[in-house]
Structure formats: structure tokens, C-alpha cells
Amino acid sequence: MADQPFPPDFSQFxxxxxxxxxxxxxxxxxxxxxxxxxxxxxxxxxxxxxxxLDRLGDSSVLDLAPHLAGGGRLAFxxxxxxxxxxxxxxxxxxxxxxxxxxxxxxxxxxRPLYLSAGFILEEGLPIADLVGIVARMAAAARAAGVxxxxxxxxxxxxxxxxxxxxxxxGIGVVPPGIxxxxxxxxxxDAILVSGTLGDHGMAIMSVREGLEFxxxxxxxxxxxxxxxAAMLEACPAxxxxxxxxxxxxxxxxxxxxxxxxxxxxIDEAAIPVSPLVASACEILGLDPLQVANEGKLLAVxxxxxxxxxxxxxxxxxxxxAATPLGRVVAHHPGRVALRTTLGGSRVIPxxxxxxxxxxx
Amino acid sequence: MADQPFPPDFSQFxxxxxxxxxxxxxxxxxxxxxxxxxxxxxxxxxxxxxxxLDRLGDSSVLDLAPHLAGGGRLAFxxxxxxxxxxxxxxxxxxxxxxxxxxxxxxxxxxRPLYLSAGFILEEGLPIADLVGIVARMAAAARAAGVxxxxxxxxxxxxxxxxxxxxxxxGIGVVPPGIxxxxxxxxxxDAILVSGTLGDHGMAIMSVREGLEFxxxxxxxxxxxxxxxAAMLEACPAxxxxxxxxxxxxxxxxxxxxxxxxxxxxIDEAAIPVSPLVASACEILGLDPLQVANEGKLLAVxxxxxxxxxxxxxxxxxxxxAATPLGRVVAHHPGRVALRTTLGGSRVIPxxxxxxxxxxx
Numbered sequence: 001m002a003d004q005p006f007p008p009d010f011s012q013f014x015x016x017x018x019x020x021x022x023x024x025x026x027x028x029x030x031x032x033x034x035x036x037x038x039x040x041x042x043x044x045x046x047x048x049x050x051x052x053l054d055r056l057g058d059s060s061v062l063d064l065a066p067h068l069a070g071g072g073r074l075a076f077x078x079x080x081x082x083x084x085x086x087x088x089x090x091x092x093x094x095x096x097x098x099x100x101x102x103x104x105x106x107x108x109x110x111r112p113l114y115l116s117a118g119f120i121l122e123e124g125l126p127i128a129d130l131v132g133i134v135a136r137m138a139a140a141a142r143a144a145g146v147x148x149x150x151x152x153x154x155x156x157x158x159x160x161x162x163x164x165x166x167x168x169x170g171i172g173v174v175p176p177g178i179x180x181x182x183x184x185x186x187x188x189d190a191i192l193v194s195g196t197l198g199d200h201g202m203a204i205m206s207v208r209e210g211l212e213f214x215x216x217x218x219x220x221x222x223x224x225x226x227x228x229a230a231m232l233e234a235c236p237a238x239x240x241x242x243x244x245x246x247x248x249x250x251x252x253x254x255x256x257x258x259x260x261x262x263x264x265x266i267d268e269a270a271i272p273v274s275p276l277v278a279s280a281c282e283i284l285g286l287d288p289l290q291v292a293n294e295g296k297l298l299a300v301x302x303x304x305x306x307x308x309x310x311x312x313x314x315x316x317x318x319x320x321a322a323t324p325l326g327r328v329v330a331h332h333p334g335r336v337a338l339r340t341t342l343g344g345s346r347v348i349p350x351x352x353x354x355x356x357x358x359x360x
Numbered sequence: 361m362a363d364q365p366f367p368p369d370f371s372q373f374x375x376x377x378x379x380x381x382x383x384x385x386x387x388x389x390x391x392x393x394x395x396x397x398x399x400x401x402x403x404x405x406x407x408x409x410x411x412x413l414d415r416l417g418d419s420s421v422l423d424l425a426p427h428l429a430g431g432g433r434l435a436f437x438x439x440x441x442x443x444x445x446x447x448x449x450x451x452x453x454x455x456x457x458x459x460x461x462x463x464x465x466x467x468x469x470x471r472p473l474y475l476s477a478g479f480i481l482e483e484g485l486p487i488a489d490l491v492g493i494v495a496r497m498a499a500a501a502r503a504a505g506v507x508x509x510x511x512x513x514x515x516x517x518x519x520x521x522x523x524x525x526x527x528x529x530g531i532g533v534v535p536p537g538i539x540x541x542x543x544x545x546x547x548x549d550a551i552l553v554s555g556t557l558g559d560h561g562m563a564i565m566s567v568r569e570g571l572e573f574x575x576x577x578x579x580x581x582x583x584x585x586x587x588x589a590a591m592l593e594a595c596p597a598x599x600x601x602x603x604x605x606x607x608x609x610x611x612x613x614x615x616x617x618x619x620x621x622x623x624x625x626i627d628e629a630a631i632p633v634s635p636l637v638a639s640a641c642e643i644l645g646l647d648p649l650q651v652a653n654e655g656k657l658l659a660v661x662x663x664x665x666x667x668x669x670x671x672x673x674x675x676x677x678x679x680x681a682a683t684p685l686g687r688v689v690a691h692h693p694g695r696v697a698l699r700t701t702l703g704g705s706r707v708i709p710x711x712x713x714x715x716x717x718x719x720x
Contacts, residue, residue, distance in 0.1 A: 028713020030442075032606030035713045056619065057541065058464040058602065059437030061534055065428040074434075077419030078476035078529055079512045082390075104418040116438035118527045120480070150529075152439045156718065162520045167478045169438055169510075169529030174421055181417065242418065246392030259416065353388025353395045358516065 025125040030155030039153060043131055047138035048117070052149040060149040062114060064173075071176030075110035077101055078169035084358045086133060086163055089203050090218030091294070093166055094137030096360050099221050099294060100245065101170040102144050106225035107241045107297065109180045109232055110172030115141060117151040117168055122161030133164055144223035146170070172225075177236055182259035184239040187330040190306035191264065192299045194227060194313055195220070195321035196272045197249055201291035202280045205356055211283065217276050222295030227318045234312035235305040242298045246354045249325075250289040252298055253336045254350040264336045266326030266348075290351050292359045300328060385485040390515030399513060403491055407498035408477070412509040420509040422474060424533075431536035435470035437461055438529040444718045446493060446523055449563050450578030451654070453526055454497030456720055459581050459654060460605065461530040462504050466585035467601045467657065469540045469592055470532030475501060477511040477528055482521030493524060504583035506530070532585075537596055542619035544599040547690040550666035551624065552659045554587060554673055555580070555681040556632045557609055561651035562640045565716055571643065577636050582655030587678045594672035595665040602658045606714050609685075610649040612658055613696045614710040624696045626686030626708075650711050652719045660688060 028035040045054065052060045068074065081097045091099075098115065105112040117137070121130065141148050199220040206217050224243065231238060240260070244252040257264045273281070273288045281288050295318060301309045306324065313319030326339075336348040388395040405414065412420045428434065441457045451459075458475065465472040477497070481490065501508050559580040566577050584603065592598060600620070604612040617624045633641070633648045641648050655678060661669045666684065673679030686699075696708040 026713075027717040030606075030717065031711070031714030033611050033711035033713045036607075037710070055541070056615075058467040059435045059470065059530075059532075061468050061470075062434045062436060064424070064434040065432070068425040068428060072425070074422045074424040074531075075419045076422060076474060076476060076531060077510050078478045078527070080478040080480050080514045080527060082480060082514045082516050107418040108421050110419065110421075114436060116436060116529045118438045118440040118478075118529075120440050120442060120525055150437050154440045154442045154525075154718075156442050156522065156525075159519065160522045162516065165480055165516075165525070167438070167440060167527035167529075169476045169478075169527075170419075171434075171436060171531065172419075181415070246390075247396075251393050255416075350397070351391070351393035353386075353393045354391030357387040357390065358514075 023127055025121045025123055025127060025130065025155055027123055027155050027157065029121065030153055036153060043134055044151060047134045048148040050147045052147060067173040073174045075105045075108040075172045075174050077104035078167065079104060080165060080167040081360060082165050082358050083360050084162060085207060088207050088219060089216040091221040092133055092136045093164060094133040095140045095221045096294060097137055097166040097168045098140035098144055099223050100360060101168040102146060102223045102225055103243045105170050105172040106228040107243055108174055109178040109228060110174045112144065112146045112170055112172040112225050114149045115146050115168050115170045117148050117166065119153045120161055120165040121153060121155045122163050123155055123158040125163050130164065178232060180238060180240050182240060182256060185256065185260035185262055185300050185328055187262060187328050188303050189239055189300050189328040190303050190324060191266065191326045191328065192301060192306065192310055192313065192322060193272065193325040194297045194319045196274045196277065197293060197296065198273060198277045198281060198288035198291035200294040201356060201359055202277045204359055205284065206280055211280055213276055213279065215276065217280060220293055220295035222318050224295065224297055224318055227313065227316045230312045230316050231299065231309050234308045235301060237302055237305065238309065239300040244293050244296060244298055245360055246292050247351050248290040248292055249298065250348050250351055253348065256300065257336050258334050261333045263329040263332040264326060265329050266338055268338055268340045270323060270325050272321055272323050286355055289348060290355055294360065383487055385481045385483055385487060385490065385515055387483055387515050387517065389481065390513055396513060403494055404511060407494045408508040410507045410509065412507065427533040433534045435465045435468040435532045435534050437464035438527065439464060440525060440527040441720060442525050442718050443720050444522060445567060448567050448579060449576040451581040452493055452496045453524060454493040455500045455581045456654060457526040457528045458497055458500035458504055459583050460720060461528040462506060462583045462585055463603045465530050465532040466588040467603055468534055469538040469588060470534045472504065472506045472530055472532040472585050474509045475506050475528050475530045477508050477526065479513045480521055480525040481513060481515045482523050483515055483518040485523050490524065538592060540598060540600050542600060542616060545616065545620035545622055545660050545688055547622060547688050548663050549599055549660050549688040550663050550684060551626065551686045551688065552661060552666065552670055552673065552682060553632065553685040554657045554679045556634045556637065557653060557656065558633060558637045558641060558648035558651035560654040561716060561719055562637045564719055565644060566640055571640055573636055573639065575636065577640060580653055580655035582678050584655065584657055584678055587673065587676045590672045590676045591659065591669050594668045595661060597662055597665065598669065599660040604653050604656060604658055605720055606652050607711050608650040608652055609658065610708050610711055613708065616660065617696050618694050621693050623689040623692040624686060625689050626698055628698055628700045630683060630685050632681055632683050646715055649708060650715055654720065
């Protein structure tokens with residue numbers, strides 16, 4: 001046994017199981033015992049409560065067969081969220097944790113049904129802050145029509161986290177007959193985008209950099225499965241959907257070009273960017289094509305159906321500003337080209353990393 | 361815009377997108393761009409690769425209908441893993457991340473099928489360390505017969521993590537006719553345990569405290585779904601299963617007593633603890649009933665079937681040391697009592713928190 005100094009060094013002393021009713025998270029809240037139960041009973045169940053979660057088993061048991069009848073398939077996805085700050089104009093880590101995973105499912109054409117929620121809390125986090133984040137997360141889940149049915153909480157020592165990290169995994173059902181994927185993409189297809197680009201990234205960035213404009217830039221964080229359902233109703237043969245989050249549209253388009261082995265051309269004049277975001281990008285020297293979105297999607301659709309899909313998008317609250325962005329081409333496979341307003345052309349490379357860490 | 365000092369303070373400077381081929385994790389590895397793709401291509405796919413994951417969609421699409429035919433139900437569970445140290449005698453955070461979630465599914469009687477994996481990496485983590493953990497995780501998944509089909513990586517700045525945090529969520533299928541839960545528990549039922557208690561917690565503790573014995577205490581981390589399947593074959597009417605992880609058997613038994621509203625009695629003389637673990641617990645003043653296990657389960661079974669279930673357990677590699685531990689009683693509902701070797705009786709309370717933080 002290692003020699004212990006005497007008297008012990010209490011400066012390094014942390015108490016895994018201190019008094020209850022503390023206003024802050026302590027290590028014991030992650031211990032699985034009475035303190036963990038306090039959190040579950042007083043924080044998580046009141047916010048997320050539903051008949052499945054209330055059973056409090058080690059896992060949740062769900063009757064999914066009716067959803068899969070007739071050829072439906074299961075979609076399964078996960079994301080961890082480490083955004084800073086935890087709350088920002090237009091949303092919070094709780095909203096992102098729901099919308100991000102809901103949107104990953106929606107990009108498969110799935111109707112999202114259930115989420116899991118894993119929290120990694122930092123010792124010292126005010127419980128009031130956790131309650132606020134959980135409330136926003138629960139409201140986002142309710143609004144998106146998904147149930148949080150299973151969860152877990154761990155606590156790490158002060159200085160080993162950042163208040164709250166959240167992981168969500170989601171399951172949903174892809175309706176029979178829907179099969180989105182890069183294999184379906186062919187030259188001639190149209191590329192549509194559901195609205196303005198860069199809002200989420202610049203909302204976070206302007207808070208962190210202390211940028212002030214006449215109005216706050218707000219995150220576009222939103223659940224997109226309703227929009228996707230409307231689009232698939234207009235055209236079940238949509239080729240592929242992607243939500244351009246980290247790395248922005250530049251990353252998503254490069255991924256599509258690589259996975260489908262096609263070229264992509266977009267029109268500079270068609271890139272939708274709000275005036276505020278355009279100003280902020282200019283001040284900070286950022287390209288809106290590389291900035292993260294949390295409530296937008298890119299769609300590759302058969303050219304003949306582009307008008308119908310666009311009309312369906314524009315009729316939906318999350319697609320009002322939808323617009324054609326470009327097209328799939330047979331030349332320069334694997335590459336994305338920008339047709340500039342001056343009539344030139346330049347390659348849009350795959351960004352190396354996100355310009356802004358901890359964006360989601 | 362906040363005033364910037366000139367020259368800039370480079371001590372706080374972090375580069376989100378530095379050169380490739382760095383031997384350590386940098387913030388850009390979490391940015392979704394080329395550096396993220398490097399990690400996926402060179403670390404995750406070679407280890408986890410399977411036809412579903414290789415499609416690299418935002419979510420994975422799985423044909424689950426055949427598994428649910430005839431009345432099967434879906435089990436869904438999640439856990440985050442923050443154990444320190446990352447590698448310990450008998451296992452690693454990668455093994456725990458597979459076994460923990462596989463076991464949560466198994467406790468519903470489910471056959472685990474698919475896992476998601478969410479990594480939160482700390483800037484500066486040697487990529488070789490990540491490769492080692494991912495290799496152990498992949499080996500554990502292969503051995504357990506589950507596929508890792510979707511994932512995500514985020515990177516946080518140096519000092520805001522602890523090398524690696526992992527979240528896994530899992531889905532599995534509960535066979536038709538199996539319905540485990542506290543509602544099924546009735547007085548007279550037998551309580552069985554699958555082997556010795558406290559091995560995982562004391563393995564971690566002895567590393568952290570620098571305890572040295574004639575042999576290392578090794579974690580019991582193991583996947584238990586094969587054991588569960590053998591038990592359910594012996595008796596499909598098993599009432600309830602729990603894996604006593606954080607908070608140990610004391611926590612699990614108290615949860616069962618509370619959820620089923622029954623009393624529980626266990627026999628001190630029946631508590632299986634290995635001599636090494638018993639010594640370590642004595643030195644550190646810990647109660648083995650409160651120490652975490654990662655490869656053990658508690659089963660509540662009809663008394664008439666206890667012998668058959670016990671025999672099935674003892675015939676399985678993860679249940680060789682299975683033994684009766686106690687019984688469900690009608691008196692003192694909600695409470696757990698220990699019958700001491702001297703013939704007395706004392707209450708085993710729900711622990712407040714884990715005695716040892718970051719145990720899993």
C-alpha cells in the first residue's frame with residue numbers, strides 16, 4: 001500500500017457520498033445508489049417521464065413489431081454533445097442532443113421513435129443548471145414526438161469535464177419502400193438545400209467571440225423528420241439526404257461526392273446566407289459553406305422531381321427558404337466545384353477539421 | 361468584438377486543424393472533416409468494420425423484422441463509461457463499454473445484436489492509446505457476438521476530459537414469451553448469484569491505491585447474455601435479473617425490494633467472496649456487498665425452479681461459482697435483511713453513493 005502522508009492532504013479530498021439535498025452535483029450522484037435515485041426521481045423522471053422509462057429497468061423493452069410490419073426497417077444512430085456554452089441564442093445542449101440524433105435518423109428517411117440519454121456530469125455543476133438543460137431536452141423531445149426511454153448518469157471530478165456532456169442514441173423506423181443512400185445518386189440529379197447556411201455555427205461563435213450585431217444570431221437547431229416525411233411524400237425516390245452539421249455543407253457535399261463517386265457542382269449565387277451570418281463570417285474570415293448547421297438538410301433528388309420536392313419543402317416550417325443549390329455531374333468524380341458569380345469555377349475541398357471546436 | 365491584446369497570447373492558442381499524421385488527438389479530429397475521416401478510416405473501421413458500419417451513413421439501417429417475428433420485442437439500453445485507469449487488470453474501458461451495455465440488455469432476457477459507440481476524446485490523447493482501447497472494444501464485441509454499427513467522435517480541449525469517455529447504446533431482441541420484471545417477483549422466490557462478488561471494484565481499487573497481494577485482483581468484466589440464455593432455457597419463468605454493477609449487490613437488492621414491494625433476506629454465510637477480494641475489502645474497510653461487479657448477475661427465480669436454474673448456471677463458464685444467496689419474503693416490504701452467521705439479522709441499506717467514484 002502506498003505510504004500516506006500524515007496528516008492527510010485534505011486539499012485533494014473528494015467525497016463520493018456527501019449529504020443529500022446539496023445544490024450541486026457531487027461524485028455520489030454517479031454512484032448508482034440513493035443519490036443517483038434522487039437525481040432520477042427529482043430531475044429526470046419529472047422531465048422525461050413516460051410509461052417505458054418509469055419502469056426503471058436496466059434496459060427498456062419496446063414492442064416494435066407493429067412499426068416494422070410490411071417491410072419497415074430499423075434506423076439506429078448516436079451522437080455525443082459537448083457544445084460550449086451549454087445555452088446559446090436559439091437553443092442549448094439539451095435541444096442539440098435531441099435534434100442532432102433525430103436528424104441523423106431522419107436522414108435515413110426514418111420516423112424517429114425513441115432516444116436514450118447518457119449524461120456525464122462534472123462535480124460541482126449546479127443542479128439548477130442540470131434541471132434547466134433537462135427541461136429543454138424534454139421539451140425538444142416532446143415537440144419532436146420522441147420518447148426518452150432509457151438513460152444513464154456518470155459523474156467525473158471537478159476539472160475533468162465541462163459541466164455536462166450528453167450522448168443520445170436513437171431508433172426509428174424507415175417506412176417500406178424508402179431506401180436512401182449514395183448508391184442511388186446519378187449525374188443529372190438536383191441538389192436542394194432547406195434554408196440559410198451557417199446560422200448555428202455563427203450563433204455559437206458570436207457568443208464566444210463577443211460579437212455584437214443589431215440582433216443576435218440564433219441557432220437554427222430544429223428537428224427535421226417532419227420536413228423529410230413531407231419531402232418523401234412528394235417523391236419517395238429521393239436519392240440521399242444529409243444534415244450539414246460539423247464541417248458544414250462543404251463537408252457533406254464532399255462526403256456525398258466521395259461515397260457516390262460522382263462530381264458535384266454548386267452555384268455561388270444560389271448559396272443562401274442570412275445578412276447577419278454573412279457579416280459575421282466576413283468579420284471572422286469564415287466561409288459559410290464550412291460553418292455548422294443544426295436544422296438544415298441537403299437533398300439529392302431526381303431532376304424531374306426537384307420542383308415537387310422544393311414545393312413540399314417550402315410549404316413546411318423548416319423548409320420555407322429551401323432553394324436549389326446545384327447538381328450532380330459525371331465529370332470530376334469525388335470532387336465538389338463552385339461556379340462563381342463571375343463565371344469561373346473552383347474546387348471546394350473537404351475541410352481538415354471544424355473551424356470552431358465544440359460546436360455541437 | 362472583444363478587444364484582442366497585441367501580440368496575441370499564444371499560450372491559450374489551440375489549433376482546431378493542425379497537420380495530419382500527428383501522433384496525438386487534436387481538436388480537429390472531432391471536427392467532422394478530413395481529420396475525422398482519418399480516425400474513422402485508420403482507427404475505427406479497421407477494428408469495428410462490418411457491412412452496416414462500412415456504409416458510413418448518418419444512421420445505420422437494420423432489417424430487424426425477422427428477429428421480431430413471432431412476438432419478439434426490442435430491448436434498448438445505454439451507459440457511459442468514465443472508468444479510471446483506462447486499462448486495469450482483467451480489462452479496459454473498451455471491454456466495459458461492450459460488456460456493460462450487453463449485460464443491461466441481457467438483464468431483460470434479450471439477445472444483444474447491435475451497439476452504437478460514442479467517443480469523447482481529450483486533446484493530446486496518444487492515438488496509440490486510442491487504437492489499443494478500440495482494439496479491446498472490438499475484440500469484446502466480436503466475442504459477445506454484437507456488431508458496432510454506428511458511432512460518433514467528439515474532441516474536447518486538454519484538461520476537459522480524461523483521455524477517453526465512451527458511451528454505448530445497445531439494441532437486442534427479447535424472445536417471445538420472456539417477460540422479466542419486478543411485477544413477477546413473489547414471496548417464496550429464490551435469489552441466486554452467479555459467482556463471487558466485488559472483483560471488479562477491488563481490481564480498480566487495488567490499482568488506484570497501490571495495494572499489492574500475492575496475485576493481482578482481476579476484474580470480472582464479461583458478457584452475460586449466454587449465461588442468461590442458458591438460464592432462460594432451464595426456466596423461462598425466471599422473475600427478474602439484475603447485474604450488480606455500481607453500488608454492488610446491496611444496491612441491486614434494495615432496488616428489487618423497492619420496485620417489487622417485497623422483503624428480501626440473504627444469508628451472510630452464503631455470500632461468495634474470493635479470499636483476495638475479502639482481504640482487500642478488509643484492508644480498505646469496504647463491504648463486498650457494496651462493491652461493483654461487471655460480470656455477475658442476481659436472479660430471482662421461482663423456488664421450485666431454483667435447482668434447475670442453478671445447475672444451468674454452474675454449467676456455464678460465467679456461472680461456475682453460482683450459488684443461492686437468499687429469498688424473497690412477505691415481511692418488511694421494500695427492505696433487505698442480512699441473516700448473520702451468528703443467527704442475528706440486520707438491515708442492508710441502500711448505499712448513498714458508490715464507495716469508489718469512476719468505477720465504470
